[in-house]
Amino acid sequence: MDLLTTTAQKSSFAVKTAITVNGSLHELEIEPWTSLLDLLRERLQLTGSKKGCDHGQCGACTVLVDGVRVNSCLCLAVMHDGADVTTIEGLGSETNLSPMQQSFVDHDAYQCGYCTPGQICSAVGMLHEGHAKTEDDIREQLSGNVCRCGAYPNIVAAVKHLMASGQEGTR
């Protein structure tokens, strides 16, 4: 049973919100206290984005909102009326990986994989921002993504490879 929908029907606080996720428009009634992360995972069944801490401390929930990387756990979904959200599922699929996803595979840039969707969305956002020039810059600007397996050296290698190729990581 979809708990969120059930309570939403009862709630007088719910707000009409139109939100595009990975190219599909969703017109929803959302309770104001629903985070963007919970909307994605619980209601839209997009479980690629992970809930590591739910408090902005780990980066596992990183998605792109209008191309900008943010922590979806600290975003209220109702504040994203009209927004265009891209999650890991929107970057590529198992049979058609985006360049950043492929680079993570090629560089063995994950162990358990829990932080990986956030790492990849964050890295794509970082290349789009265009402020990272060196390996140290990559480390600093990806510091908002914690990897408890410690796959950092290979994550940096994967991102550096793509940065050097001049690609942005999306298709």
Added chain:
Amino acid sequence: MNNFEYVHADGLESAATFMAGHAEAKFIGGGTNLVDLMKYNVEKPTALVDLNRLSLREVEEMPDGGVRIGALVTNSDVAYHSLISARYPLLSRAILAGASAQLRNKATTGGNLLQRTRCVYFYDTAVPCNKREPGTGCPAKEGVNRSLAILGTSVACIATHPSDMCVALAALGATVQVTGSKGDRSIPFAEFHRLPGDQPEIDTTLQHGEVVTSVDLPAIGFAGHSAYVKVRDRQSYAFALISVAAGLELTDGLITQAGVALGGVAHKPWRNAQLEQELLIGKPANRDTWHIFQQALLAGAHGFGENDFKLKLAPVTVVRALEQAAHEGAQA
């Protein structure tokens, strides 16, 4: 998180009217502090007024030579804005030393000013805390206080203001522009945040319902000689234990203008403009000057156990920041 109503502010007047009728309502900017605190039930607003449709997103030059930063400009957009990085590198560096890229992309200028302390007791509704629940006590004084204040503390509270951006704004001598049902006000940065005294639940001099509309920077940005030194437990994505923002203008080795502020030591960015006048202006830019100034600026500092190390760390950080500002120019 409690249930709450969500509304958009479509204008500053309607926002003020709504707030006047809702004592427990709060504004929301990026939400990176407020949503976090709501998840812990520390903040329990009955309504959120979303400011994001207001046109407060410009960074613009002012007739007086200064720069106005709209309250909704994100921390990232401020830090990387060409006017800011060229003329106020101190501010760019302080912002980029804080939080993570994702958080800076979301956090707004207004919200950063009004973020609340990271004192662990403040975050834990199972324990007393005078800031969260006035009159319940302050367990931090004899407890976990490693990150807390050494200056300007009160019997009631020893919390620190956690912002990096605000330390640079204090050193620059910014002005906070606000508007509310009683009209517009300009608040000098030194008067925006307050010391805890016997009302630690009040962080700033902003009144309920007043919106921060912009932060205005003065014409002098210390672009030639400034430094932001942040000491923390890890090199990135950690709050400051101590930070120092220092800006100088020098002529023939003598100091003609100065702004020095500390973070991580008090309930507000710690600056003393009078001491700068007396002990820095007209003096040679050397270690003797920094040492005399540091001693006066930190006079009366005292620790609470875990944070005693700050009594040694603060003086050397002030000296290092001033030395860097004088000799290395705009370096972090």
